[in-house]
Amino acid sequence: LFGAAMLLLIGASLAGGIENQKLLESGQPAYAKILEISDTGTTVNKNPLVRFRLEVHPPDGAVFEAEAERLIPRLQIPQIQPGAEVKVKYDPNTREVAIVNETQAASTD
Numbered sequence: 001l002f003g004a005a006m007l008l009l010i011g012a013s014l015a016g017g018i019e020n021q022k023l024l025e026s027g028q029p030a031y032a033k034i035l036e037i038s039d040t041g042t043t044v045n046k047n048p049l050v051r052f053r054l055e056v057h058p059p060d061g062a063v064f065e066a067e068a069e070r071l072i073p074r075l076q077i078p079q080i081q082p083g084a085e086v087k088v089k090y091d092p093n094t095r096e097v098a099i100v101n102e103t104q105a106a107s108t109d
Helices: 002-026 074-079 102-108
Strands: 028-044 047-057 064-071 085-090 097-099
Touching (some): 002 097, 028 064
Antiparallel strands (some): 085 097
């Protein structure tokens, strides 16, 4: 039972990572204001996986709220707080959002 639960957890994480990668590659660029952050309880290499509630501002002006998750390097935690703005990529049809990290932002701008 424990093994099946672990496989399900790992499978869900991989599927979420693949969906985020697709959004980062083909999504529309926008910026978002962080409204709320919460800890998911998951860490990878001592970096927390954080859940964000975002106010997304697409170029067309149709503002909407969305949720996204992203690993945050421990040294970036002070900059990633409610009220801060982050670059995102989103799907205009589903309004799914992925947060662009700084190295991705540098390569896609």
